[in-house]
Amino acid sequence: MNPEDVTFQLLRQITDDFSNERILGRGAFGVVYKGVTETKEVVAVKKINRPYDNRDLGFRQFRNELDKLKKTSQYFNGMKVTAENIHIALCLEYLPNGSLQNHLSDDFCGLDWHTRYKIIKGVCDGVKYIHEELGQPIYHLDLKPGNILLDENMIIN
Numbered sequence: 001m002n003p004e005d006v007t008f009q010l011l012r013q014i015t016d017d018f019s020n021e022r023i024l025g026r027g028a029f030g031v032v033y034k035g036v037t038e039t040k041e042v043v044a045v046k047k048i049n050r051p052y053d054n055r056d057l058g059f060r061q062f063r064n065e066l067d068k069l070k071k072t073s074q075y076f077n078g079m080k081v082t083a084e085n086i087h088i089a090l091c092l093e094y095l096p097n098g099s100l101q102n103h104l105s106d107d108f109c110g111l112d113w114h115t116r117y118k119i120i121k122g123v124c125d126g127v128k129y130i131h132e133e134l135g136q137p138i139y140h141l142d143l144k145p146g147n148i149l150l151d152e153n154m155i156i157n
Contacts, residue, residue: 006091011045011047011089011091014035014037015033015034018031018033022034022035024098025098025099025146029046029048029049029061029065030049030089031046031047032044032045032046032047033046034094035091035094042094042096043091043093044091044093044094044095045089045092046092047088047089048089065090068138095149095150095151096152097149097150098149098150099146099147099148100119100149100150101144101146104145111154115154118154118155119154119156122155123143123148127143
């Protein structure tokens with residue numbers, strides 16, 4: 001899926017109209033849904049809590065998050081990113097192992113030492129990258145297990 005082709009209507013379609021069954025998580029800023037494209041590509045779609053206009057603090061928060069994603073992701077290399085004026089959503093890579101929080105409960109406490117080390121190292125490398133290796137540092141301010149996402153190999157992205 002090319003960013004140029006992503007409309008809010010398409011995001012609505014691939015998330016079954018943002019159905020409750022597709023919810024992956026909730027945050028103060030919005031709800032994240034699992035989307036499945038026609039080509040069976042799985043993506044995460046973050047729908048912002050309410051519509052904003054470009055003078056609104058929420059819109060500025062959205063632009064701030066989008067700018068940080070552009071800075072830290074290889075997926076925005078020169079690609080056009082658009083958002084409708086009435087609704088705002090971000091289409092992101094889907095990480096099938098969810099958040100680290102899901103793996104800290106009694107049901108999932110069986111992570112081996114190698115996997116635990118990879119996760120710890122990934123968090124440290126990520127924080128070092130956004131603090132020291134970008135031209136202007138980014139400070140996350142909400143680093144917690146629920147915000148650490150893991151791919152199919154239990155690697156942080």
